[in-house]
Amino acid sequence: MSNLKISDRFVKSFLPETLLQKELENAEKARQTLIQKTGLGNEYLGWVDLPGQTSSDELQKMRQAAETIQTHSQYLVVVGIGGSYLGARAVIEALTPEFGGHESHKKSVKIIYAGHHLDADYHSRLLAFLENKEFSVNVISKSGTTTEPAIAFRLLLSLLERKYGKENIKNRVFATTDKQKGALKQLADEYGFPSFVIPDDVGGRYSVFTAVGLLPIAASGFSINKLIDGAKQMEAELKSKSTSEGNVAAFYAAIRNALYTSGKKIEILVSYTPALSFVSEWWKQLFGESEGKTGKGIFPASVQFTTDLHSMGQYIQDGERVIMETTIKVESPKQDVYLTEKSDDRDGLNYLAGKKLSDVNGSAMLGTLIAHKDGGVPCLEISIPVLNEETIGGLLYFFEFACGISGYMLGVNPFDQPGVEDYKNNMFALLGKKGYEKRKEEILSHL
Ligand code: PA5
Numbered sequence: 001m002s003n004l005k006i007s008d009r010f011v012k013s014f015l016p017e018t019l020l021q022k023e024l025e026n027a028e029k030a031r032q033t034l035i036q037k038t039g040l041g042n043e044y045l046g047w048v049d050l051p052g053q054t055s056s057d058e059l060q061k062m063r064q065a066a067e068t069i070q071t072h073s074q075y076l077v078v079v080g081i082g083g084s085y086l087g088a089r090a091v092i093e094a095l096t097p098e099f100g101g102h103e104s105h106k107k108s109v110k111i112i113y114a115g116h117h118l119d120a121d122y123h124s125r126l127l128a129f130l131e132n133k134e135f136s137v138n139v140i141s142k143s144g145t146t147t148e149p150a151i152a153f154r155l156l157l158s159l160l161e162r163k164y165g166k167e168n169i170k171n172r173v174f175a176t177t178d179k180q181k182g183a184l185k186q187l188a189d190e191y192g193f194p195s196f197v198i199p200d201d202v203g204g205r206y207s208v209f210t211a212v213g214l215l216p217i218a219a220s221g222f223s224i225n226k227l228i229d230g231a232k233q234m235e236a237e238l239k240s241k242s243t244s245e246g247n248v249a250a251f252y253a254a255i256r257n258a259l260y261t262s263g264k265k266i267e268i269l270v271s272y273t274p275a276l277s278f279v280s281e282w283w284k285q286l287f288g289e290s291e292g293k294t295g296k297g298i299f300p301a302s303v304q305f306t307t308d309l310h311s312m313g314q315y316i317q318d319g320e321r322v323i324m325e326t327t328i329k330v331e332s333p334k335q336d337v338y339l340t341e342k343s344d345d346r347d348g349l350n351y352l353a354g355k356k357l358s359d360v361n362g363s364a365m366l367g368t369l370i371a372h373k374d375g376g377v378p379c380l381e382i383s384i385p386v387l388n389e390e391t392i393g394g395l396l397y398f399f400e401f402a403c404g405i406s407g408y409m410l411g412v413n414p415f416d417q418p419g420v421e422d423y424k425n426n427m428f429a430l431l432g433k434k435g436y437e438k439r440k441e442e443i444l445s446h447l
Pocket residue numbers: 081082083084140141142143144145146149203204205206289417
């Protein structure tokens with residue numbers, strides 16, 4: 001039984017009971033389709049069973065690679081884009097203390113991300129920074145041909161070769177890619193780099209529990225065993241519990257689809273801790289790329305409160321009423337701060353003396369939920385007890401499972417992403433790639 005809870009107390013008034021009931025029934029059908037693997041895109045459903053099927057040998061192999069990296073490197077450059085980097089970053093940023101001092105991962109390396117955009121300044125500064133640092137690279141690409149990571153890797157490989165010599169970099173580059181296809185696999189084999197496989201039946205945005213996420217997470221000093229344990233518990237719960245028995249993922253999918261039908265076209269994921277900002281980025285990709293198809297889909301956005309209450313708060317409270325809100329609530333911080341009394345009370349805060357900062361944050365959260373609900377924004381709450389490897393593992397699996405159900409309810413294939421090819425084809429044409437001559441002519445004729 002996982003620790004994740006979901007509450008619709010601030011949604012109920014927006015949904016007629018009959019509509020919710022109908023969507024709950026649809027959610028159960030979609031859940032069955034997902035676990036029986038009979039729906040659209042079922043060739044990409046390997047992720048559904050992944051946590052339960054991950055062997056301790058596989059985890060050990062990743063931990064060993066992580067230790068190798070930790071013994072000789074200060075930095076690990078994680079090269080990947082979209083599903084090939086967001087899961088690792090979500091977990092690492094959620095667990096890494098902002099100002100250091102995490103006792104349990106003294107040996108860990110610092111992670112730097114590259115290949116997730118094409119900015120020249122960033123990449124030139126990165127290369128200059130790494131010039132006199134000890135570093136390794138984990139290049140991650142399922143297709144092995146994605147332009148952004150391929151360019152970053154080419155640059156980093158040249159630097160590694162120059163710095164250490166081609167013959168000395170075999171234990172500094174780790175490739176995570178397809179088991180046989182793609183330029184990256186060929187390159188890794190030619191150079192003799194250790195490689196980790198992304199299974200054929202696991203798409204990028206569902207790949208956090210493969211080496212795509214696990215190797216960088218292990219190198220950061222976090223327990224991939226605990227992460228998988230949390231996901232495994234969630235997997236068992238979501239597969240075994242029916243919607244009427246309180247399946248949390250099916251409930252979430254049912255609510256968001258019922259609200260979508262009622263005109264709520266945008267879902268904002270809210271957190272009250274900056275630690276979750278990359279969980280939100282990962283979530284946006286998961287839902288956006290899975291559901292935004294054939295003219296349909298909720299637009300996933302994210303905000304961080306209370307920070308964004310001072311920037312986006314006005315719109316959410318009072319702007320166009322097309323928003324639903326999903327708050328991720330972390331019940332207890334790892335450490336708290338106590339507010340004390342001051343004799344002069346110049347700042348007028350003595351009324352808070354004796355309270356913890358988490359109490360203040362909690363009141364901001366409850367106050368916001370009530371205000372937004374009163375302003376016409378249905379607010380769903382998802383809570384986890386604390387932020388650690390197990391709860392994050394459970395949370396990410398929960399979202400993946402809910403997304404599969406939700407996509408099926410919407411009537412789309414949640415496991416493909418045909419729309420992302422268009423910009424690539426135009427870019428290749430503009431850059432003069434062979435085979436794109438005709439497209440180039442067409443594009444230029446429109447300018
Ligand atoms: O979810 C997805 O499939 C995408 O976001 C991919 O992960 C992303 O485009 C990177 O692809 P690749 O791993 O092939 O480089």
